[in-house]
Amino acid sequence: MLNWLKNRLAPAGKNPRNAPYVLSSKQHPISPRDISKAAQDVVAALNDAGYQAYVVGGCIRDLLLKTKPKDFDVATDATPEQVKDLFRRSRIVGRRFQIVHVRMGREVIEVTTFRAHHQGNDKQAQQSKQGMLLRDNVFGDISQDAARRDFTINGFYYQPQDNSIYDYANGLADLKQRTLRMIGDPEQRYREDPVRMLRAVRFAAKLGFDIEPKTLAPIHKLAKLLKDIPPARLFDEVIKLLMSGNGLATFHLMREQQLFQQLFPNTEALLIEDPQQLEFIEQALINTDQRIRSGKRVTPAFMYAALLWPVVVKHSQQFLSGGESPAYAWQHGANLAIEQQLPRIAIPRRFTNPMRDIWSLQQRLPRRAGKQAERVMGHPRFRAGYDFVLLREQAGEDLEGLGQWWTIYQEADETKRQDMCTKLHSGKKPGRRRRKRGPRRKSGNPA
Ligand code: ATP
Numbered sequence: 001m002l003n004w005l006k007n008r009l010a011p012a013g014k015n016p017r018n019a020p021y022v023l024s025s026k027q028h029p030i031s032p033r034d035i036s037k038a039a040q041d042v043v044a045a046l047n048d049a050g051y052q053a054y055v056v057g058g059c060i061r062d063l064l065l066k067t068k069p070k071d072f073d074v075a076t077d078a079t080p081e082q083v084k085d086l087f088r089r090s091r092i093v094g095r096r097f098q099i100v101h102v103r104m105g106r107e108v109i110e111v112t113t114f115r116a117h118h119q120g121n122d123k124q125a126q127q128s129k130q131g132m133l134l135r136d137n138v139f140g141d142i143s144q145d146a147a148r149r150d151f152t153i154n155g156f157y158y159q160p161q162d163n164s165i166y167d168y169a170n171g172l173a174d175l176k177q178r179t180l181r182m183i184g185d186p187e188q189r190y191r192e193d194p195v196r197m198l199r200a201v202r203f204a205a206k207l208g209f210d211i212e213p214k215t216l217a218p219i220h221k222l223a224k225l226l227k228d229i230p231p232a233r234l235f236d237e238v239i240k241l242l243m244s245g246n247g248l249a250t251f252h253l254m255r256e257q258q259l260f261q262q263l264f265p266n267t268e269a270l271l272i273e274d275p276q277q278l279e280f281i282e283q284a285l286i287n288t289d290q291r292i293r294s295g296k297r298v299t300p301a302f303m304y305a306a307l308l309w310p311v312v313v314k315h316s317q318q319f320l321s322g323g324e325s326p327a328y329a330w331q332h333g334a335n336l337a338i339e340q341q342l343p344r345i346a347i348p349r350r351f352t353n354p355m356r357d358i359w360s361l362q363q364r365l366p367r368r369a370g371k372q373a374e375r376v377m378g379h380p381r382f383r384a385g386y387d388f389v390l391l392r393e394q395a396g397e398d399l400e401g402l403g404q405w406w407t408i409y410q411e412a413d414e415t416k417r418q419d420m421c422t423k424l425h426s427g428k429k430p431g432r433r434r435r436k437r438g439p440r441r442k443s444g445n446p447a
């Protein structure tokens with residue numbers, strides 16, 4: 001329990017509208033020093049121009065929990081156009097939900113105009129048949145804005161000038177109880193924006209909070225609404241879900257709530273069939289989490305290559321048993337796996353190309369005879385392909401020591417490397433071994 005929170009609780013019951021619980025400077029641990037200079041400058045410039053402005057959302061939540069915020073967001077009563085006019089280096093982004101990106105030095109601060117509930121048929125507010133908001137650009141005041149945020153712990157407004165925090169949604173009580181609670185009626189809020197279901201599992205896993213029962217209950221039944229979300233938005237969301245350092249916990253929650261199957265239906269079907277594949281995905285996420293924690297680089301290409309690998313294997317094996325050549329079967333399998341995934345999640349080509357490379361290297365890395373090992377090591381994606389082999393082995397697949405062979409090969413000098421390649425031809429698979437050979441042929445040894 002955070003010490004500062006012990007004696008702090010919002011008054012019992014719901015906050016009446018327009019009456020936030022106010023934490024003055026002395027009642028919380030945040031100091032203006034914790035807030036990025038850029039966000040403070042944006043708030044100050046808006047205030048100077050006569051607008052209200054607050055630092056809001058996840059960054060205040062994270063600071064209250066004494067963790068480092070990922071980014072700083074600002075909310076204001078200035079319209080997007082007014083914000084844009086005020087800052088030279090700014091632009092309005094988004095259609096469904098307009099925000100302004102204000103560039104300050106190297107930082108980009110997202111500035112959001114206070115939103116309000118929708119009434120009637122407004123051009124700025126469109127709803128689909130399922131209740132999804134196709135446009136969410138009806139502006140309002142701060143208390144209306146607070147009611148439009150997703151979870152109570154994401155509804156804090158911080159004023160850098162006097163260092164006070166405004167809590168409109170009883171977020172403090174939930175922070176204390178480590179509870180993730182939707183503001184308003186959960187089902188309606190999920191229908192308005194089904195991505196909130198993904199956000200629920202993401203925050204629960206990231207913060208180690210329990211999802212409050214009423215907030216949790218509708219998720220599995222509404223999970224299918226994710227099919228209406230644009231695939232490009234889902235691509236961004238999946239990165240946040242699985243590549244923020246809590247991927248494994250998030251994955252488990254997503255599967256429990258039937259969210260994973262909406263995003264990766266083909267993978268999910270195979271995970272149910274084959275525990276070995278489940279172990280593989282889990283291992284990929286464990287490794288990704290570890291890499292992130294130790295500050296190492298992670299790439300969406302590697303993660304997506306892992307998430308779709310069971311599907312690639314399945315398709316390729318079907319093509320193989322249908323009589324295709326291995327080269328064709330694996331390429332065809334990869335193409336089909338990607339083609340079937342893209343309507344759900346728009347993986348950009350700059351990632352699908354390296355994914356294909358990682359997969360095709362799984363066929364090339366076992367073929368090390370003659371000059372093949374040397375050649376494949378020069379492949380621009382060799383490292384990722386090799387890491388992928390290690391991952392497969394780590395998850396229990398028997399590749400006859402392939403990963404270790406490559407580990408030693410990379411560290412070896414020229415003589416030893418040649419020796420290793422020569423030795424490959426002796427000892428294994430007697431039936432298929434070629435003994436004395438002349439110039440080595442490309443087809444090599446399918447180790
Ligand atoms: P993160 O740590 O991922 O940045 P965050 O809570 O800051 O978490 P953002 O996506 O940066 O999340 O959004 C900032 C704030 O905007 C949130 O805290 C929340 O108040 C509000 N918000 C974002 N997305 C939604 C949504 N889909 N529905 C309602 N409110 C949202």
Ligand code: MG
Nearest residue numbers: 058059071073
């Ligand atoms: Mg944020």
